[in-house]
Amino acid sequence: MTELQAKIPDDCQTMRDVRAGVDETDRALVALLERRFGYMRAAARIKPSRDAVRDEERKASVIAAARADAEARGLPGQVVEDIWDRLVEGSIAYEFKEWDRIRD
Numbered sequence: 533m534t535e536l537q538a539k540i541p542d543d544c545q546t547m548r549d550v551r552a553g554v555d556e557t558d559r560a561l562v563a564l565l566e567r568r569f570g571y572m573r574a575a576a577r578i579k580p581s582r583d584a585v586r587d588e589e590r591k592a593s594v595i596a597a598a599r600a601d602a603e604a605r606g607l608p609g610q611v612v613e614d615i616w617d618r619l620v621e622g623s624i625a626y627e628f629k630e631w632d633r634i635r636d
């Protein structure tokens with residue numbers, strides 16, 4: 533990942549500073565999503581059965597870990613849980629598409 537240039541939040545003095553920080557952070561998050569979706573393509577390649585794509589037990593554990601991590605950092609747990617629910621559902625949909633695509 534490229535190095536971050538924007539001011540840290542506590543050093544921001546203007547909305548220009550804030551928005552530069554938000555935009556830079558968003559680009560970094562999307563780069564991490566690119567990596568995470570790459571693991572979904574790997575899972576689609578590795579899982580032998582289509583039935584294994586959706587794993588509810590793993591989904592619950594991934595979301596609980598994100599929530600616990602967020603709360604330990606002083607972030608709102610419910611917000612992070614909701615984001616992760618959407619992220620994992622989107623990941624599962626992506627993994628299904630990929631599973632079908634490589635076996636067609």
Ligand SMILES: C=C(O[C@@H]1C=C(C(=O)O)C=C[C@H]1O)C(=O)O
Binds near residue numbers: 572588620
């Ligand atoms: C990548 C996996 O496939 C799915 C995607 C998950 C995720 O986005 O974290 C979690 C559970 C699975 O339903 C997996 O089984 O670990």
